[in-house]
Amino acid sequence: MANEKKTGQSEIGGVQYRRASLWQIILVSTGAFIGMSFIP
Amino acid sequence: MADYIGFHRRIYRDEFYSLIGLASYTANIGFGIATVAVGVILTFTRIFDAVTDPLLAFVYDKVNTRFGKVRILLVSGWAIMVFALLMMFNWAAGKGHGVVTFVVLYVIYIIGYTLYNMTSQTLSPLITNEPKQRPLVGVFVTIFNYVIPIALNVIYFMSLMPKYGGYNLEFLASACWIAVGFSAVGIVLVCIGISAFDKPENFVGTTAKKEKLKLKDMIDVLKNNRPLQCYIASGASDKIAQQVASQSIIGTMLGGIIIGDISISTMLTTISIIPSIIFAFIGAKYAGKHGSKKTIVTWTYMCIYVTGAMILFFVFLHMGGNTRAISTAMPLMIVYVVLTLAQNATKMCVTTGNTAFMADVIDYELDRGGKYIPAVVSGVYSLIDKLVSSVSALIATGAVTLIGYRETMPQPTDELTGGVFWMTMVLMFGFPLIGWVITLIAMRFCSLNKDEMVEVQKRIADKKAAAKQAIIEEALK
Incomplete structure (x- = not known):
C-alpha cells in the first residue's frame, strides 16, 4: 500500500520512491505539443 | 459524408500534422528543389539523424547549470528547431536560396530536434520511479498524441487551406507559425512540470566520485x-x-x-x-x-x-x-x-x-x-x-x-x-x-x-x- 511521506516521495514495502503529482505528469506530457508539431 | 471521410483521410493518411511532413513542399516551392532531389536529401539526412542520437548523450552528460539540466537542453533544442523551421518555411523560403541553404537548415533542424527528443525521453524516468505511477506518464502522452494532430489538421486543412487555396508560400508560412505557437505553449508547460525534478541530486550516480x-x-x-x-x-x-x-x-x-x-x-x-x-x-x-x-x-x-x-x-x-x-x-x-x-x-x-x-x-x-x-x-x-x-x-x-x-x-x-x-x-x-x-x-x-x-x-x-x-x-x- 502506498504510504505518502511528503510531496514528491512515497514509500512502498520499505522502499522510498520519487513520485510526481498528477498535474506535473500532465504538464510533462504536453511535450507531445512539440513532438506532434515538429517531429516526424 | 464524402467531405467528412476525405477530411479524416487527410488527417490520418497524409500525416501532415507534423510541420516537417510539409518539408518536401517548402523544398520544392520555397527553394526550387526538384521532387526527386528532395527525396534523396531527406533520405540522406535520416542517416545523419540516426548517428546524432548517441552523440547527444555526451552533451546531456556535460550540461549542468544553475537553471537545471533538462530545461536548458529542452529549450535549446526547441529554439534550434524553431529557428531552422522559421528559416525553411518563412524567412528564407522564396528568396532565391537553393539546395545548399535548404540542406544546411534541415541539418540544423535535425540537431535541434535530436537535442529536444533525446532529452524528452529522459523525463519519464526522472519524474517518478514509483512502480505504480511510472506507466501513467505514457498514457497522457498517448492522449496528447491523438488530440494534437486532430487540432493541427483542423487548422491546416479547414482554415489555412481554404484561405490560401493550396500548398503555396503563404500557406506554408502560416502553418509554420501555427506549429511554432503550439510548440511554444508545450515547451513552457513542460518546463513548469519538470522544474521540481530538474535538480543536480537527481542526476548523480551511486558512487562518490564523479566521472x-x-x-x-x-x-x-x-x-x-x-x-x-x-x-x-x-x-x-x-x-x-x-x-x-x-x-x-x-x-x-x-x-x-x-x-x-x-x-x-x-x-x-x-x-x-x-x-x-x-x-x-x-x-x-x-x-x-x-x-x-x-x-x-x-x-x-x-x-x-x-x-x-x-x-x-x-x-x-x-x-x-x-x-x-x-x-x-x-x-x-x-x-x-x-x-x-x-x-x-x-x-x-x-x-x-x-x-x-x-x-x-x-x-x-x-x-x-x-x-x-x-x-x-x-x-x-x-x-x-x-x-x-x-x-x-x-x-x-x-x-x-x-x-x-x-x-x-x-x-x-x-x-x-x-x-x-x-x-x-x-x-x-x-x-x-x-x-x-x-x-x-x-x-x-x-x-x-x-x-x-x-x-x-x-x-x-x-x-x-x-x-x-x-x-x-x-x-x-
Missing part, C-alpha cells in the same frame, strides 16, 4: 546491460514489423483490393481513438500492478491471439471466395471492426509496457554501472531503432514487386489475385507475428521483472546513501 561519460561507457552499456539488449531486440523487431504493416501500399492492398472499400480503414482509425486511450489506461494499471516486463509479455501474447484470429477470418473468407463481403455484409463488417479494435487495444498495452520498461532499464543501468546515463540508454536504443525501421519501406515495396507491381503501385481498383491476398497477409499480419515472437524470446532472457525492480530501487537508494556519507566524511577530514 565524465566516455565512449567506452556507451559500448559497455550495449555489451553488458542485458535488459537493454532484450529491449532492443524486442522493440526493434516490433518496430520494423509494425512499420512494414503501416506502409500505405499495404493499407491500399488490404482496404482497397481485398475488402473493397478503403474508407472502412479510415473510419476504423477514427473510431479506435477512444478504445485505444481506454486501453492505454488499462495497460498502465496492469503495468503498475504486475511490472513492465509482465505487461509486455502478457499483452504480446494477446496481440498474437487477436492477429491469429484476424488471419483465420480473412483466410476463411478468401477460401469462400469473397473477402469483399466484409464491406457489404453487416455481421462480417462487425467481426472485422471488433478484431481491428482489439488489435489496436492490445498493441496499445504493449506500447504502455514498453515506455515504462525503458525507464526501468535506465534505473537498472544506474544500479549496474553506477552512472545515471538515461540519454545513453535511450540514444543507443534510438540509433538501432532508426536503422532497422528505415528499411521498412524497402521491404514493403520489394515485396509488392514480387507479385508483379514492378512499374506501378497497387491501386484500390486492382483485381484481387492470390498473390495480392497472401502477400498482404504476410506483410500486414505475418511480419508483426514474427516481431512478437522475437519479443517473447527476448523477454525470456530478461530477468528485470517487478520483484527485481524493487531490489534495483533498494540497491540504488542504499548506494546513494553510502556515497553521500562518504562525501560528508571526506569533507570532515
Whole structure:
C-alpha cells in the first residue's frame, strides 16, 4: 500500500520512491505539443 | 459524408500534422528543389539523424547549470528547431536560396530536434520511479498524441487551406507559425512540470566520485546491460514489423483490393481513438500492478491471439471466395471492426509496457554501472531503432514487386489475385507475428521483472546513501 511521506516521495514495502503529482505528469506530457508539431 | 471521410483521410493518411511532413513542399516551392532531389536529401539526412542520437548523450552528460539540466537542453533544442523551421518555411523560403541553404537548415533542424527528443525521453524516468505511477506518464502522452494532430489538421486543412487555396508560400508560412505557437505553449508547460525534478541530486550516480561519460561507457552499456539488449531486440523487431504493416501500399492492398472499400480503414482509425486511450489506461494499471516486463509479455501474447484470429477470418473468407463481403455484409463488417479494435487495444498495452520498461532499464543501468546515463540508454536504443525501421519501406515495396507491381503501385481498383491476398497477409499480419515472437524470446532472457525492480530501487537508494556519507566524511577530514 502506498504510504505518502511528503510531496514528491512515497514509500512502498520499505522502499522510498520519487513520485510526481498528477498535474506535473500532465504538464510533462504536453511535450507531445512539440513532438506532434515538429517531429516526424 | 464524402467531405467528412476525405477530411479524416487527410488527417490520418497524409500525416501532415507534423510541420516537417510539409518539408518536401517548402523544398520544392520555397527553394526550387526538384521532387526527386528532395527525396534523396531527406533520405540522406535520416542517416545523419540516426548517428546524432548517441552523440547527444555526451552533451546531456556535460550540461549542468544553475537553471537545471533538462530545461536548458529542452529549450535549446526547441529554439534550434524553431529557428531552422522559421528559416525553411518563412524567412528564407522564396528568396532565391537553393539546395545548399535548404540542406544546411534541415541539418540544423535535425540537431535541434535530436537535442529536444533525446532529452524528452529522459523525463519519464526522472519524474517518478514509483512502480505504480511510472506507466501513467505514457498514457497522457498517448492522449496528447491523438488530440494534437486532430487540432493541427483542423487548422491546416479547414482554415489555412481554404484561405490560401493550396500548398503555396503563404500557406506554408502560416502553418509554420501555427506549429511554432503550439510548440511554444508545450515547451513552457513542460518546463513548469519538470522544474521540481530538474535538480543536480537527481542526476548523480551511486558512487562518490564523479566521472565524465566516455565512449567506452556507451559500448559497455550495449555489451553488458542485458535488459537493454532484450529491449532492443524486442522493440526493434516490433518496430520494423509494425512499420512494414503501416506502409500505405499495404493499407491500399488490404482496404482497397481485398475488402473493397478503403474508407472502412479510415473510419476504423477514427473510431479506435477512444478504445485505444481506454486501453492505454488499462495497460498502465496492469503495468503498475504486475511490472513492465509482465505487461509486455502478457499483452504480446494477446496481440498474437487477436492477429491469429484476424488471419483465420480473412483466410476463411478468401477460401469462400469473397473477402469483399466484409464491406457489404453487416455481421462480417462487425467481426472485422471488433478484431481491428482489439488489435489496436492490445498493441496499445504493449506500447504502455514498453515506455515504462525503458525507464526501468535506465534505473537498472544506474544500479549496474553506477552512472545515471538515461540519454545513453535511450540514444543507443534510438540509433538501432532508426536503422532497422528505415528499411521498412524497402521491404514493403520489394515485396509488392514480387507479385508483379514492378512499374506501378497497387491501386484500390486492382483485381484481387492470390498473390495480392497472401502477400498482404504476410506483410500486414505475418511480419508483426514474427516481431512478437522475437519479443517473447527476448523477454525470456530478461530477468528485470517487478520483484527485481524493487531490489534495483533498494540497491540504488542504499548506494546513494553510502556515497553521500562518504562525501560528508571526506569533507570532515
